[in-house]
Amino acid sequence: MKKIVVFAGSNSKKSINKELAVFTASLVENVEVQVLDLNDYEIPVYGIDDENEFGIPEKAQDFLKNIHSSDGIILSLAEHNGNFSVAFKNIYDWSSRINKEVWNNAPMLIMATSPGGRGGATVLSIAKNGFPHLGGNIVSDFSLPSFYDNFKDGKVVNEDLLDTLKVAVNTFSDSLK
Numbered sequence: 259m260k261k262i263v264v265f266a267g268s269n270s271k272k273s274i275n276k277e278l279a280v281f282t283a284s285l286v287e288n289v290e291v292q293v294l295d296l297n298d299y300e301i302p303v304y305g306i307d308d309e310n311e312f313g314i315p316e317k318a319q320d321f322l323k324n325i326h327s328s329d330g331i332i333l334s335l336a337e338h339n340g341n342f343s344v345a346f347k348n349i350y351d352w353s354s355r356i357n358k359e360v361w362n363n364a365p366m367l368i369m370a371t372s373p374g375g376r377g378g379a380t381v382l383s384i385a386k387n388g389f390p391h392l393g394g395n396i397v398s399d400f401s402l403p404s405f406y407d408n409f410k411d412g413k414v415v416n417e418d419l420l421d422t423l424k425v426a427v428n429t430f431s432d433s434l435k
Contacts, residue, residue, distance in 0.1 A: 260434045262286060263328040265294035267346030267381075268336035274405045275334035275378075278371045281413055282400075283332050285427045289434065294324060296345045303344075304351040318352035325353070326362045330434050334369040337381035359393030365433035367426055369400045377403035397433040398426040 264283040266276035276295070283291045301315040302308050325331065336343045342350070353360045368385050370378025379401055389396060400423050402408055408416040414423055 259288065259290050260329040261290040261292060261327065262330040262332060262434070263292050263294055263324055264332040265296065266334050266336060267296070268343050269296045269345035270336070271297070273336065274371055274373075274409070275336045275369070277412065278369060278402055278405075278409065278414075279332050279334040281409075282334070282367065282369065282423065282427060285424065286332075286431050286434075289330070292324065292328070294321070296349060299349050301348065301352060304348055304355070309355060314356055315352060318349060319356060321349055322353045322356050322360070325360065325364070326357075328362075328364055330365045330367075330430065331361065332367045332369070332430070333385075334371060335378060335381045335385055337370060337372055337378040340380045341384060342381060354392055357393075361389060361393040361395065363393050363395045365395050365397045365430060367398045367400070367430040368396055369402065369426075371402035371405045371409070373405050375403045377401035377405075395433075398429040400426040 264279050266273045266279050268275050299317045299321045301317050370382040372378045382401055408419055414420040
């Protein structure tokens with residue numbers, strides 16, 4: 259059975275991106291799902307001086323091992339001021355110091371959501387442009403606008419958006435075969 263890693267690019271304990279990622283994983287059939295939480299990987303802010311003095315934090319190594327042990331990745335990115343959240347950027351930066359192929363060329367479904375009408379479109383664009391340079395094999399993507407209107411009771415309730423998400427999930431699922 260294939261294993262997928264699912265997580266949000268957020269350390270919010272009430273992350274709407276985590277809710278979306280976990281729901282999306284439930285649409286993928288015949289896979290083992292491992293849900294990661296960035297709160298389990300609290301590490302110092304990346305800096306070359308810390309790396310030289312203390313080395314790579316064990317939690318960063320553990321995070322990357324989980325990514326590299328997966329057959330696929332579902333990631334929903336939080337957008338902070340038009341970019342990655344600090345919690346995500348930090349683990350991403352540390353991971354890149356361990357192995358430049360952070361994403362290990364595993365098939366990725368990347369997503370974003372936000373309370374606003376753009377649904378994290380800016381951060382999604384940044385990821386689509388940058389991840390391939392560090393081993394990102396993005397096979398599908400999805401943006402959910404107006405989270406609180408379109409996601410209720412643990413699922414996407416807007417039928418058109420749900421259909422679009424299912425197409426993205428099918429593309430992702432097909433890439434795991």
